[in-house]
Amino acid sequence: MHKSWWKILSFILLVYTIIAGFLLDVPHLFILNETIRNLYFHVCMWFGMMILFGTSFYYSIKYLRGFDYRNDIFARNFASVGSLFGILGYTTGMIWVSVTWVTDQGQSLGSVLKEPKLIGAAIALLIYGAYFVLRGSFTDIDKRARISAVYNIFAFAMLFPSIWIIPRLVGSLHPGAPGSDSGNPALDRNDMDSSMRMVFYPAVIGWTLLGVWIATLKIRLELFRDKKLIHDN
Amino acid sequence: MTTKLFTRLWLLALAMITSTVGFAQDKPEMADLMRSNGKIYVVVAVCLTILIGLFLYVMLVDRKMSKIEKDN
Numbered sequence: 042m043h044k045s046w047w048k049i050l051s052f053i054l055l056v057y058t059i060i061a062g063f064l065l066d067v068p069h070l071f072i073l074n075e076t077i078r079n080l081y082f083h084v085c086m087w088f089g090m091m092i093l094f095g096t097s098f099y100y101s102i103k104y105l106r107g108f109d110y111r112n113d114i115f116a117r118n119f120a121s122v123g124s125l126f127g128i129l130g131y132t133t134g135m136i137w138v139s140v141t142w143v144t145d146q147g148q149s150l151g152s153v154l155k156e157p158k159l160i161g162a163a164i165a166l167l168i169y170g171a172y173f174v175l176r177g178s179f180t181d182i183d184k185r186a187r188i189s190a191v192y193n194i195f196a197f198a199m200l201f202p203s204i205w206i207i208p209r210l211v212g213s214l215h216p217g218a219p220g221s222d223s224g225n226p227a228l229d230r231n232d233m234d235s236s237m238r239m240v241f242y243p244a245v246i247g248w249t250l251l252g253v254w255i256a257t258l259k260i261r262l263e264l265f266r267d268k269k270l271i272h273d274n
Numbered sequence: 275m276t277t278k279l280f281t282r283l284w285l286l287a288l289a290m291i292t293s294t295v296g297f298a299q300d301k302p303e304m305a306d307l308m309r310s311n312g313k314i315y316v317v318v319a320v321c322l323t324i325l326i327g328l329f330l331y332v333m334l335v336d337r338k339m340s341k342i343e344k345d346n
Contacts, residue, residue: 043340052329059321063314069302254332261339269346 054247072145081244086130089249093123098197101190113186118259158215161203
């Protein structure tokens, strides 16, 4: 095992997340009740996804600057773990919706399906899905790396408009909608309870580092496989 | 085996740390009752076990990968 401090840090932070996340006091709110604790899990998946996609974007640019094939492998695997986090975020959100918006807030299924953030997140994930389809359709390694790196830049450029900007412009059931009193819980530090921030930020770092760990394993496997390929020829 | 022992120790430590829970009637319903029974710790223990299991698995894959890398 490659011993790294950040792998241990990830473990410590996630153990802290679970213990503090379940046991510390949280704001007592109607409808949300104890499900407010999902902030440490559901929201962290999306934050982790954004960081992993950002890393993938960085390696795609790096690939285009020097055409080092290793950077393409890095970009691909960070994007794939990012997509995994996105899918997990979607799935956990589905469970959360079914007990808060649909049953307690009395939202119809129609209004939930029209939720701009759900649509935006789906668009973003599908754009990343197309990234893998695009990659898979090339037989030439260099062409694949080059075109998918360019596409990855486009995909990242679409990520923030679709999951942040548009939902906040048109109004959404998620916090941060225009006209609601939820303010801007993602960026304004007055809009999230300080006791929750104490768990939330470490949780984001912990989950992200776990994602990075899994990505590095995939990268090492792929680098190894390609090295073998070169040796065999 | 050590994982089990570890979770049990956590359970014990957490049970000792937390003691008081207030009851209020006009406030939104929270899982106070569950916590007063100490049963929330069961959930924490379950989640910790899963987390530790996941980390052990990733660690083993990492170790295996390193071994393969070294051999070649």
